[in-house]
Amino acid sequence: MIQMYHVDLRYAGGTYGLRDVSLVLERGDFVFLTGASGAGKTSLLRLLFGAQKPSAGQILVAGRNITRLPASQIPHLRREIGVIFQDFKLLPERSVYENVAIALEIAGVSRSEIRTRVWSMLKRLGLGHRIDHKPRMLSGGEQQRVAIARALVNDPPLLLADEPTGNLDPGLALDIMDIIADAHARGTTVVVATHDPALLDRYRHRRVVLDGGRLASTRGPEEYSSALRHLGGTRA
Amino acid sequence: MDARATRRIGAALRAGARGARERPLVFLLAVATMAGGLLVLGAYLLVVANLRGVLARAGEDLRLVAFTELRGAANDGAVTALDARIRAQEGVASLSYVAPAEAITRLRADLGQDAGVLDGLERNPLPGSFEIAPPRELRDPKELHALADRIAALPGVTEVRWGEPWVEGYARLVRIVEWVGVGLGAFLLLVLGAIVASTVRLSLHARADEIQIQRLVGAGGWFVRLPFCLEGALQGLLAAALALLVLRAAFALGLPLLGDALAWALGGRPAVFFGAGEAAALVALGVLLGLGGALASLVNLDERA
Numbered sequence: 001m002i003q004m005y006h007v008d009l010r011y012a013g014g015t016y017g018l019r020d021v022s023l024v025l026e027r028g029d030f031v032f033l034t035g036a037s038g039a040g041k042t043s044l045l046r047l048l049f050g051a052q053k054p055s056a057g058q059i060l061v062a063g064r065n066i067t068r069l070p071a072s073q074i075p076h077l078r079r080e081i082g083v084i085f086q087d088f089k090l091l092p093e094r095s096v097y098e099n100v101a102i103a104l105e106i107a108g109v110s111r112s113e114i115r116t117r118v119w120s121m122l123k124r125l126g127l128g129h130r131i132d133h134k135p136r137m138l139s140g141g142e143q144q145r146v147a148i149a150r151a152l153v154n155d156p157p158l159l160l161a162d163e164p165t166g167n168l169d170p171g172l173a174l175d176i177m178d179i180i181a182d183a184h185a186r187g188t189t190v191v192v193a194t195h196d197p198a199l200l201d202r203y204r205h206r207r208v209v210l211d212g213g214r215l216a217s218t219r220g221p222e223e224y225s226s227a228l229r230h231l232g233g234t235r236a
Numbered sequence: 237m238d239a240r241a242t243r244r245i246g247a248a249l250r251a252g253a254r255g256a257r258e259r260p261l262v263f264l265l266a267v268a269t270m271a272g273g274l275l276v277l278g279a280y281l282l283v284v285a286n287l288r289g290v291l292a293r294a295g296e297d298l299r300l301v302a303f304t305e306l307r308g309a310a311n312d313g314a315v316t317a318l319d320a321r322i323r324a325q326e327g328v329a330s331l332s333y334v335a336p337a338e339a340i341t342r343l344r345a346d347l348g349q350d351a352g353v354l355d356g357l358e359r360n361p362l363p364g365s366f367e368i369a370p371p372r373e374l375r376d377p378k379e380l381h382a383l384a385d386r387i388a389a390l391p392g393v394t395e396v397r398w399g400e401p402w403v404e405g406y407a408r409l410v411r412i413v414e415w416v417g418v419g420l421g422a423f424l425l426l427v428l429g430a431i432v433a434s435t436v437r438l439s440l441h442a443r444a445d446e447i448q449i450q451r452l453v454g455a456g457g458w459f460v461r462l463p464f465c466l467e468g469a470l471q472g473l474l475a476a477a478l479a480l481l482v483l484r485a486a487f488a489l490g491l492p493l494l495g496d497a498l499a500w501a502l503g504g505r506p507a508v509f510f511g512a513g514e515a516a517a518l519v520a521l522g523v524l525l526g527l528g529g530a531l532a533s534l535v536n537l538d539e540r541a
Contacts, residue, residue: 049452072457079454089449093258103453105247108240150453 001027001158001189002048007057009043009213017043018213021057025191027157030184032200033193035210041193044210045160048191049081050074062157079107082151082159082188084180086166088143090135090150096122097131100149107154121149125179141172148179152188159183161192170198177203244459251446252463256470259442263471266435270475271482273428274522277421278483278510284417285514286507288410298375300368300398302387307364309335315364318392322366327383329371336360363394377404425525432471432529436464440533465530472526476519484509 002025009017018040025031033041046052047059050066059066062080069077090099097118104114122128125145135143144164151159161180165173177192177199184190194200200207209216256263302322308315310333322331334342339362344351370383380403384396440447447460487509491498498507510518 075451075454075456075459077454078452083452089445089452091446091449102449106244106450106453106455106459108242108244108247110239110243154453 001025001029001062002191003058003060004047005058007047007059008055009040009047009052010055016213018047018054018210021210021213021215023208023215023218025189027189028184028187030181030190030203030205031192032203032205032207033191033210034195034200034207035216036195038212039210040213041195041210042162043213045083045162045191045193048158048160049083050077075106079154080156080158082148082154082156084144084147084151084159084161084164086163088135088140088147088167090143090146092135095132095134096127096138096146099135099146100153103150103154117153118149121153122146125149139172140168141175144168144172144176145179148176148183152183156188158189159191161190161194163194163196164192165194165196165199173199174202245462248459248462249466251450252466255439255443255463256467259439262435262438262442263467266431266471267474267478269431270428270471270522270525271478273424273431274476274479274518275482277424278479278518279486280417280420281514281518282483282487282510284413285510286505287413289508290505296372298370298399298403300370300380300384300387300396302366302368302390302393303363303395303397304365304392305363305394306392307336309337314392318390319366321390322368322387322393325383325386327370327374327379329369331366331368334365334367336362336364339363339365375403375407377407428525429529429532432468432526433533435471436468436530436533439464439467461531461534464534465527468526468528468530469523470526472522472524472529473519475526476522479522480510480515480518 002023004021004023007021008019011017021040021044033044035041043052047054047066048061050069054067057067061077064073064077066074066077091102094102100118100121101114104117109117119128119131122131125148127142127145127149130138130142130146135146138146144167148164159180164180165176168176173196180190180192181203192199206218208218304315304318306312306314306318310316315333315335319331319333322328337360340354340360343362344354347353368387370380374380374383377400380398381400384398387393388396447455450460487507491507
């Protein structure tokens with residue numbers, strides 16, 4: 001699903017956001033992207049959904065070499081990727097329904113099908129009673145569930161989540177992770193950027209550790225704690 | 237175009253309409269400002285159109301007068317021969333011969349009560365002449381000069397007069413009116429384009445979050461641009477319609493107040509308002525202006541962000 005070969009991301013001024021990162025994720029994988037703040041997690045995710053171009057190396061996502069993808073093709077790539085952010089990125093003046101429907105409208109889905117799919121997705125995420133509410137009337141956990149609904153309503157084969165539980169208290173964070181895990185169980189490839197140890201302890205998936213923009217390790221969960229200790233104990 | 241593309245266009249247009257509804261003040265302010273600019277432009281065009289009408293009618297009276305040494309009547313052989321030679325010149329639409337007897341009759345009429353001064357003359361001193369009308373499209377002083385020279389060179393013609401200073405003044409006035417029109421038009425178009433571009437930039441700023449989210453879920457460049465183009469075109473349409481309405485009302489209410497002054501300025505010719513075609517052209521100009529301003533402000537929209 002994702003192949004990265006010797007990818008560099010260099011900013012103006014010569015500093016590196018990512019350096020020589022090579023990584024392969026199979027279809028159906030669930031991967032935690034972890035590391036301290038500033039390690040390059042968000043930069044890596046931004047490369048994957050085409051918000052930035054790498055300075056060097058090659059990236060293939062769902063069979064497309066996005067390094068060579070012209071800007072006009074980026075929207076087609078993004079219709080196959082669901083993205084979730086820590087700050088939810090919802091439109092405050094639109095209802096829950098409208099916030100979720102926007103992804104389907106842009107994909108050119110008919111209005112009747114949009115109604116069916118949005119309703120079904122909101123019901124699945126426990127938001128059926130909130131369909132006409134504005135985001136400001138919802139709790140943080142509910143707002144993130146709306147964002148997840150928007151990301152998943154198109155049935156994307158790939159879901160990218162950047163600190164999806166960063167603004168939520170622990171109980172709500174686990175709810176959100178359960179929803180993401182459910183999407184994975186339905187066949188979606190999932191990449192979650194987080195530095196929340198509680199999540200990493202609870203969900204036993206592959207972990208890709210970044211340190212200063214470099215790939216420090218990619219391993220199973222049992223090896224993760226010792227790797228973090230080696231990096232200076234940045235688990236918090 | 238497939239059904240999905242049609243539905244995407246529909247969604248983009250709905251987004252544009254929603255944008256205008258959510259920021260009515262910015263939208264209406266842009267319409268009012270553009271309408272002000274188009275009103276000034278429209279008023280100037282109206283003045284130009286009426287002035288050109290006056291000038292065109294005055295130009296219709298332009299005549300060249302070729303004086304001749306011949307003194308016979310119109311049916312005199314030498315007169316008809318010269319008539320034919322003048323008529324054969326390029327740039328002569330029509331001509332008529334004024335015999336010396338007719339010339340003095342006209343002079344008597346013009347002198348009116350003073351016509352008695354002519355009674356003492358032993359013989360009619362006035363020459364015969366040909367009054368030559370050039371075609372309506374021939375008003376360039378150089379070409380008229382060339383025509384006068386050709387006619388003056390004909391045997392039997394002693395002199396050609398054609399009101400050179402008036403024609404040159406007429407041509408200069410038309411040129412000034414046209415250049416001022418072009419200058420003012422270009423200036424107003426630039427100002428109005430900048431107004432639309434600023435409004436769209438305001439809208440872009442106000443909708444930055446929405447655009448970012450649209451991008452995230454796969455909106456293409458045109459999906460983002462289309463609502464703004466629609467908004468700009470709609471602003472232009474409404475502004476032009478408003479400008480026309482205000483102009484029409486000012487025309488109807490203001491003309492009676494101007495009265496004699498206007499009648500003098502237009503040489504007795506009634507003032508005319510835009511016809512349907514001209515009004516449609518002004519509306520089309522407003523739409524194009526709105527569209528152009530929107531596109532100009534969207535040129536640098538980041539495709540990846």
